[in-house]
Amino acid sequence: MSRVRVVKFGGSSFAGPEHFHTVAAHLAGRVRDGEKLVVVTSGMPGATEELRRLATELHPEVSSPALLGLLPLADTVGAALLRIALERAGLRAELLPPHHIGLASSPAGGQAAALTGVDPVYLHGHLAAADALVLPGGQAADAHQRPTWLGKNSSDLSAVAVAAALRLPGCDIHSDVEGVYDADPRQVPAARLLPTLAYADVVTMARAGAKVLHSGAVELAARHGVTVTCRLNTGDFRVGSVIGPTGDPAYAVVADARSVVLTGDDPDAVEAVLAAEGLATLRVAGAVVATGSFADVPALLAARGRTCTVTGQKLLTVLRAGVPEYELVPATELAVVARSRHAALTTVAAVA
Numbered sequence: 591m592s593r594v595r596v597v598k599f600g601g602s603s604f605a606g607p608e609h610f611h612t613v614a615a616h617l618a619g620r621v622r623d624g625e626k627l628v629v630v631t632s633g634m635p636g637a638t639e640e641l642r643r644l645a646t647e648l649h650p651e652v653s654s655p656a657l658l659g660l661l662p663l664a665d666t667v668g669a670a671l672l673r674i675a676l677e678r679a680g681l682r683a684e685l686l687p688p689h690h691i692g693l694a695s696s697p698a699g700g701q702a703a704a705l706t707g708v709d710p711v712y713l714h715g716h717l718a719a720a721d722a723l724v725l726p727g728g729q730a731a732d733a734h735q736r737p738t739w740l741g742k743n744s745s746d747l748s749a750v751a752v753a754a755a756l757r758l759p760g761c762d763i764h765s766d767v768e769g770v771y772d773a774d775p776r777q778v779p780a781a782r783l784l785p786t787l788a789y790a791d792v793v794t795m796a797r798a799g800a801k802v803l804h805s806g807a808v809e810l811a812a813r814h815g816v817t818v819t820c821r822l823n824t825g826d827f828r829v830g831s832v833i834g835p836t837g838d839p840a841y842a843v844v845a846d847a848r849s850v851v852l853t854g855d856d857p858d859a860v861e862a863v864l865a866a867e868g869l870a871t872l873r874v875a876g877a878v879v880a881t882g883s884f885a886d887v888p889a890l891l892a893a894r895g896r897t898c899t900v901t902g903q904k905l906l907t908v909l910r911a912g913v914p915e916y917e918l919v920p921a922t923e924l925a926v927v928a929r930s931r932h933a934a935l936t937t938v939a940a941v942a
């Protein structure tokens with residue numbers, strides 16, 4: 591009998607059409623080796639944001655429900671293209687629409703939906719006749735079977751949720767880096783790979799704005815004991831990091847270039863507006879910090895009647911043995927400060 595494995599390929603896996611074949615060839619090899627696959631797929635890089643751009647070009651005050659109906663289509667296209675590449679690679683592949691994935695969410699409405707449960711019955715049914723099920727990440731259905739979107743970067747969440755529902759011990763999350771480093775390797779060239787990490791430390795890094803994994807996905811993995819294996823999305827598809835209940839003590843720097851630091855309005859009210867849009871926030875030195883942001887945060891707040899000042903600072907977090915320390919750094923100095931904090935950390939970690 592085949593072993594079932596959930597594998598996720600993020601947008602960075604599909605930088606061009608040929609990458610669909612690269613991924614399909616890898617997956618075909620795994621099927622030949624005896625695996626049955628549930629493949630969670632994101633859209634091509636930038637595809638979601640390109641849809642957002644088009645929508646706001648058509649209508650600058652586009653409503654949230656209208657926008658949320660459009661954005662998930664990027665992931666549908668990614669999944670449909672991968673299904674085609676898998677078919678060409680000789681696999682029996684099936685593409686699942688949102689209401690056949692089994693992910694249940696809060697009602698479709700003006701904000702990103704919350705995952706409320708997972709019913710594995712469809713997955714078991716479809717798996718019987720397929721080598722690979724392909725499903726678009728971040729998509730669910732509400733109690734009325736209306737399609738919903740689980741928010742930015744939520745493909746990781748889909749992968750973990752599906753693995754938990756199928757009662758699997760783990761899932762593979764593939765990206766353009768083989769694993770979690772002690773700093774973003776694109777910002778800090780001396781960053782080092784962390785081979786084993788505890789769930790809690792990755793959640794802290796993700797909440798501080800590290801782009802590599804979705805914080806809710808790691809929280810869900812912790813609740814269900816799903817081991818998350820981070821792997822490369824090309825070449826030898828090697829394993830870089832394994833995230834589980836325990837790991838090496840985490841010493842790391844997270845410099846969130848996408849963070850938005852806000853002052854000047856009622857912080858509780860500002861956080862409530864941002865939370866309703868699925869944006870994560872932290873409170874640092876009296877300011878509200880939206881981490882890993884994608885939306886036009888000041889415009890969003892203005893539309894909800896809040897007036898804030900954007901300070902021009904960015905959030906920098908240093909983890910020492912998993913304990914975070916937050917500081918606000920001028921945006922122009924973020925990369926330099928990140929490298930210097932990382933260098934100091936490397937010395938401490940070597941001594942510890």
Ligand SMILES: Nc1ncnc2c1ncn2[C@@H]1O[C@H](COP(=O)(O)OP(=O)(O)O)[C@@H](O)[C@H]1O
Nearest residue numbers: 600601602765766770771773774776800801802
């Ligand atoms: N601590 C970190 N370790 C590894 N990668 C990181 C880290 N922090 C940020 N990143 C960035 O995360 C990127 C991968 O995330 P993302 O672009 O969302 O990939 P995907 O599209 O595959 O989900 C990497 O290219 C890297 O620049």
Ligand SMILES: N[C@@H](CC(=O)OP(=O)(O)O)C(=O)O
Nearest residue numbers: 600601632638742743744745
């Ligand atoms: N549509 C999602 C897809 C996603 O989760 O992306 P990735 O897996 O590349 O982080 C987004 O852009 O937010």
